[in-house]
Amino acid sequence: MVDVAVMERNLAAMARLAASAGVRLRPHAKTHKTPLVARRQLEHGAAGLTVATLREAEVLAESGIDDLLLAHPPAGRAKLDRLARLGESVRRLAVSLDSLELAGTVPESVEILWEVDTGLRRIGTPPGEATVEAVLRLVEGIGPARFRGLITHAGHAYAAARPEDREAVAAQEAVGLIETGAMLRARGIPVLELSVGSTPTAPYAARFDGITEMRPGTYVFGDANQVTLGSQTLEDCALAVVGSVVSTPARDRAVMDAGSKALSADLRVPGLDSFGIVLGREDLTVDRLHEEHAVIGGAGAGGLRIGDRLVIVPAHACTTVNLHPALLYVTDREATWHPVEARGWR
Ligand SMILES: Cc1ncc(COP(=O)(O)O)c(C=O)c1O
Numbered sequence: 001m002v003d004v005a006v007m008e009r010n011l012a013a014m015a016r017l018a019a020s021a022g023v024r025l026r027p028h029a030k031t032h033k034t035p036l037v038a039r040r041q042l043e044h045g046a047a048g049l050t051v052a053t054l055r056e057a058e059v060l061a062e063s064g065i066d067d068l069l070l071a072h073p074p075a076g077r078a079k080l081d082r083l084a085r086l087g088e089s090v091r092r093l094a095v096s097l098d099s100l101e102l103a104g105t106v107p108e109s110v111e112i113l114w115e116v117d118t119g120l121r122r123i124g125t126p127p128g129e130a131t132v133e134a135v136l137r138l139v140e141g142i143g144p145a146r147f148r149g150l151i152t153h154a155g156h157a158y159a160a161a162r163p164e165d166r167e168a169v170a171a172q173e174a175v176g177l178i179e180t181g182a183m184l185r186a187r188g189i190p191v192l193e194l195s196v197g198s199t200p201t202a203p204y205a206a207r208f209d210g211i212t213e214m215r216p217g218t219y220v221f222g223d224a225n226q227v228t229l230g231s232q233t234l235e236d237c238a239l240a241v242v243g244s245v246v247s248t249p250a251r252d253r254a255v256m257d258a259g260s261k262a263l264s265a266d267l268r269v270p271g272l273d274s275f276g277i278v279l280g281r282e283d284l285t286v287d288r289l290h291e292e293h294a295v296i297g298g299a300g301a302g303g304l305r306i307g308d309r310l311v312i313v314p315a316h317a318c319t320t321v322n323l324h325p326a327l328l329y330v331t332d333r334e335a336t337w338h339p340v341e342a343r344g345w346r
Pocket of ligand 1: 050071152153197199
């Protein structure tokens with residue numbers, strides 16, 4: 001379920017942060033995967049949306065959203081065909097990638113951002129000369145008009161246990177792009193966009209002079225990872241999974257019916273030992289996930305009774321949402337189910 005008032009507060013806060021830093025906000029839709037929330041992000045002033053899958057792009061495009069960035073390399077004929085079709089219907093479409101070979105296959109209606117690896121060690125070329133060389137060749141191939149700029153994602157901020165470490169990662173993220181952008185401009189290449197993005201680095205990275213765009217995703221719902229990192233508070237968490245106790249087999253253990261098919265077993269940051277935060281119950285932890293069973297421990301486990309409801313803020317919001325066909329959006333007046341339209345990995 002989603003607490004709409006909390007979500008709205010998060011949307012407004014990030015919009016304010018982007019505006020005060022003077023950067024465009026292009027939130028990542030992989031967290032909510034639904035046009036309903038994407039539209040609210042636009043109404044809060046976002047310039048467009050970021051997506052990770054073509055399905056997300058197609059679903060948002062069908063709902064009328066016309067400025068999209070696919071922040072994932074569109075490799076393979078099937079994806080390129082879908083990208084070409086999208087290029088015909090979306091006013092402004094871009095992809096990010098780190099391969100000249102792949103860039104050569106991207107449809108002409110689509111702009112390209114080059115991915116820089118500022119420390120995550122996922123995809124991208126290192127900042128500096130390696131990126132400059134690659135982009136010079138890219139522009140030779142596709143022409144300057146289709147090259148939009150540089151992009152990076154500081155996902156390694158999720159391994160930064162202290163706030164000062166997060167700030168250092170954000171500096172790495174921003175400075176890597178700014179310096180490389182300056183080198184490219186010195187070689188005569190127009191660089192329109194320097195795009196950074198992650199929820200943990202958002203308050204810091206966008207404030208560096210020269211950054212033009214930020215793409216936080218998780219901020220909309222918050223999760224136990226963000227709370228553990230200190231990048232959001234428990235009061236900022238809008239998303240929870242509601243489960244029921246189905247067994248109390250031992251004094252130190254109860255079992256709930258929301259296992260790994262309801263609560264994501266994905267990434268947990270250093271210091272988070274539970275698969276979620278049990279709301280209002282600091283004496284409970286989610287120790288183990290089986291498919292349909294969650295093993296609840298902690299000092300309060302012995303006091304649980306069959307049928308007790310537990311409300312869990314998941315460790316990772318994005319992968320939890322993707323497990324559910326629909327979310328219950330709750331206001332103080334009504335509760336409404338909305339499908340997670342772009343659910344899945346395609
Ligand atoms: C390319 C890219 N941009 C932005 C984001 C948003 O990051 P976060 O969920 O930390 O806000 C992600 C997250 O995976 C990403 O992969």
